[in-house]
Amino acid sequence: MEKGKGEIRLDLFLRMCPLFYSLSNEEIDKIKSIAISRRFNKHEIIFSEGDPAETFYVAISGRVKIYKVSPEGREQILHMVFPGDSFAEAAMFMGKTYPASSQADLDTEVLAFRKEAFVKLIKDNTQLTLNLLASLSRYLRLFLNLVEELSLKDVSARVAKYLLDMAKRSGAQAGRTIVVELDITKTQLASILGTISETLSRTLKKLSAERIIKVEGKKIIIIDKEYLEEISAGMRKEKDN
Amino acid sequence: MEKGKGEIRLDLFLRMCPLFYSLSNEEIDKIKSIAISRRFNKHEIIFSEGDPAETFYVAISGRVKIYKVSPEGREQILHMVFPGDSFAEAAMFMGKTYPASSQADLDTEVLAFRKEAFVKLIKDNTQLTLNLLASLSRYLRLFLNLVEELSLKDVSARVAKYLLDMAKRSGAQAGRTIVVELDITKTQLASILGTISETLSRTLKKLSAERIIKVEGKKIIIIDKEYLEEISAGMRKEKDN
DNA sequence: CGCCACATTGAAGGCAGTCAAAGGTGGTGG
DNA sequence: CCACCACCTTTGACTGCCTTCAATGTGGCG
Numbered sequence: 071m072e073k074g075k076g077e078i079r080l081d082l083f084l085r086m087c088p089l090f091y092s093l094s095n096e097e098i099d100k101i102k103s104i105a106i107s108r109r110f111n112k113h114e115i116i117f118s119e120g121d122p123a124e125t126f127y128v129a130i131s132g133r134v135k136i137y138k139v140s141p142e143g144r145e146q147i148l149h150m151v152f153p154g155d156s157f158a159e160a161a162m163f164m165g166k167t168y169p170a171s172s173q174a175d176l177d178t179e180v181l182a183f184r185k186e187a188f189v190k191l192i193k194d195n196t197q198l199t200l201n202l203l204a205s206l207s208r209y210l211r212l213f214l215n216l217v218e219e220l221s222l223k224d225v226s227a228r229v230a231k232y233l234l235d236m237a238k239r240s241g242a243q244a245g246r247t248i249v250v251e252l253d254i255t256k257t258q259l260a261s262i263l264g265t266i267s268e269t270l271s272r273t274l275k276k277l278s279a280e281r282i283i284k285v286e287g288k289k290i291i292i293i294d295k296e297y298l299e300e301i302s303a304g305m306r307k308e309k310d311n
Numbered sequence: 312m313e314k315g316k317g318e319i320r321l322d323l324f325l326r327m328c329p330l331f332y333s334l335s336n337e338e339i340d341k342i343k344s345i346a347i348s349r350r351f352n353k354h355e356i357i358f359s360e361g362d363p364a365e366t367f368y369v370a371i372s373g374r375v376k377i378y379k380v381s382p383e384g385r386e387q388i389l390h391m392v393f394p395g396d397s398f399a400e401a402a403m404f405m406g407k408t409y410p411a412s413s414q415a416d417l418d419t420e421v422l423a424f425r426k427e428a429f430v431k432l433i434k435d436n437t438q439l440t441l442n443l444l445a446s447l448s449r450y451l452r453l454f455l456n457l458v459e460e461l462s463l464k465d466v467s468a469r470v471a472k473y474l475l476d477m478a479k480r481s482g483a484q485a486g487r488t489i490v491v492e493l494d495i496t497k498t499q500l501a502s503i504l505g506t507i508s509e510t511l512s513r514t515l516k517k518l519s520a521e522r523i524i525k526v527e528g529k530k531i532i533i534i535d536k537e538y539l540e541e542i543s544a545g546m547r548k549e550k551d552n
Numbered sequence: 553c554g555c556c557a558c559a560t561t562g563a564a565g566g567c568a569g570t571c572a573a574a575g576g577t578g579g580t581g582g
Numbered sequence: 583c584c585a586c587c588a589c590c591t592t593t594g595a596c597t598g599c600c601t602t603c604a605a606t607g608t609g610g611c612g
Contacts, residue, residue, distance in 0.1 A: 138458075138459050138462075138463060139463075140462075140463035140464065140545060141463075141544060141545030141546060142545065144463060144601095146458065146459070146462040146463055148455070148458065160448055160451050163444055163445060163447075163448035164448045164449075164451060164452045165452070169452065169455055170455070192441075193437065194437070196434065196435070196437065196440070199437070199440045199441070199444065200433075200440070202444060203404055203440065203443060203444060203447065204404060206404075206444065206447040206448060206451060207401055207404035207405045207447060208405075209451055210401050210405060210447060210450055210451055210454065211405045211406070211410065213451065213454035213455055213457075213458055214389070214410055214411070214454055216454075216458050216462075217379075217387065217389065217454055217457050217458055217461065218379050218387070220458065220461040220462050220505075221379075221381075221387040221457075221461050221505045222379060222380075222381035222382075222385060222387055223381065224599070224600090225599080225600075255557090255558065255559090256558075256559065257557090257558065257559080264461075264462045265600075265601090266600085266601065266602090267558080267559070267560085268559090268560080268561085268600090268601075268602085269599090269600060269601070270559095271559065271560055271561080272560085272561085272600090275560085275561090287559095287609090303382060304381060304382030304383065305382060385569090465567070465568090466567080466568070496589090496590065496591090497590075497591065498589090498590065498591080506568075506569085507568085507569065507570090508590075508591065508592085509568090509569075509570085509591090509592080509593085510567090510568055510569070511591095512591060512592055512593080513568090513592085513593085516592085516593090528577090553612105554611105554612095555610105555611090555612090556609100556610095556611095557608105557609095557610095558607105558608080558609085558610100559606100559607075559608070559609095560605100560606080560607065560608090561604105561605085561606080561607090562603105562604085562605085562606100563602105563603090563604090563605105564601105564602085564603085564604105565600105565601085565602080565603100566599105566600090566601080566602095567598105567599095567600090567601095568597105568598095568599090568600100569596105569597085569598085569599095570595105570596080570597075570598095571594105571595090571596085571597095572593105572594090572595090572596105573592105573593085573594090574591105574592085574593080574594100575590105575591080575592070575593090576589100576590080576591070576592085577588100577589085577590075577591090578587100578588095578589090578590095579586100579587090579588090579589105580585100580586090580587085580588105581584105581585095581586090581587105582583105582584090582585085582586100
């Protein structure tokens with residue numbers, strides 16, 4: 071079989087996905103043969119909590135939100151999915167239905183995999199299963215972290231932690247300060263941190279008042295990294311006023 | 312090789328563990344060959360958060376507590392481990408160190424498995440890897456649930472949910488009521504539910520005052536299951552006083 | 553320009569945690 | 583068998599963090 075250019079690009083993309091890492095050519099081919107390309111418009115629901123979990127996805131482009139909603143309508147974002155990440159793969163092993171909902175946060179392109187077809191591939195592919203194991207443990211760490219923060223830390227500590235994480239991942243050093251650029255709205259950030267936009271706004275204001283950070287729209291400048299680390303660890307509280 | 316009686320019993324026990332479910336005789340033998348039997352006295356620490364994660368365990372008897380502690384010393388119980396359950400197996404895939412701590416809640420007997428030895432077994436044992444996958448997804452569901460409750464539900468809803476779960480799992484029907492027997496202290500239950508004993512006490516009192524439940528020490532009688540379900544779902548709040 | 557979603561700020565109220573003290577319970581050893 | 587002690591549980595008073603509600607500010611885009 072001859073390969074088209076797009077197909078080669080897809081090959082390269084798949085090889086970079088954690089889930090398909092270090093698979094052989096034939097295995098990648100098998101993966102592709104059961105993949106279904108799909109597009110979702112911004113804000114379109116991909117699946118809802120309680121739907122039968124018969125499909126999982128790999129994000130190709132765009133951004134996907136995984137979330138839960140409280141009876142009162144408050145939303146907890148569990149995870150933001152970026153290109154290359156798989157999502158809902160854990161759901162396939164967790165039960166009959168999706169335990170959370172999923173929405174395209176931007177115009178998004180995904181590969182969809184039907185459960186039965188994929189499970190067949192797993193059975194005789196050790197590497198794929200190990201990748202899956204790695205993927206589940208990433209989610210496990212994510213949720214464990216979330217539990218810790220929600221249960222044991224206050225909003226300031228969570229904000230501090232998030233900013234430090236962002237700084238490590240994608241922060242731009244600028245003299246003694248680090249610049250972090252939020253790629254989501256503050257309302258969404260609040261929802262990730264298990265709070266609401268008003269509280270986040272006030273928390274950022276308090277941190278700014280103490281010159282630990284500086285907020286300029288979506289740009290946040292970390293001035294005192296050490297202090298922020300102490301707040302994140304709960305060793306120190308920022309003062310009121 | 313001839314098998315002693317104790318060894319046969321151990322075989323049977325291992326076969327019943329989710330992690331070793333439906334393994335062949337030889338595989339069980341390999342498992343046993345790398346297992347190390349250990350005992351911990353009640354309240355003895357098995358491992359602490361931050362320790363190098365080089366061992367995972369299967370509980371044989373007793374009870375084990377997996378928990379995190381806040382900077383201020385408040386404790387969140389993540390999971391109670393009962394005989395047959397494995398624990399810390401996820402930690403091996405999550406990073407270098409244990410992400411939580413573990414303590415014997417009763418006198419406890421475990422099998423310990425060194426990471427390297429076990430990882431070798433995984434590599435060419437599909438069934439074991441699949442069992443591991445199942446095990447991780449159980450933990451995933453557990454934590455996801457915890458996140459949902461901590462973030463989106465109030466203490467009454469969490470208590471209601473816990474009681475209903477207990478009722479389903481081990482409740483004794485008694486006429487139109489269901490009797491649930493707590494096998495842990497209320498302080499521990501509070502810590503499982505992400506709160507403290509005082510708050511739990513008050514919550515149980517409120518539910519009692521409305522004749523939804525009746526509390527007699529460690530025995531809790533569910534009087535109005537339907538109402539409890541509505542509280543658990545957050546559709547209804549119990550009133551003050 | 554005017555709309556709309558997002559962000560900020562203020563005022564008020566509630567849920568749950570803290571602190572303190574008084575019961576209760578179970579287990580151990582005299 | 584009882585007394586004591588440690589630990590758990592309950593209750594009260596108080597505090598504070600965070601949410602709710604409401605209003606105003608802001609910034610991007612058709």
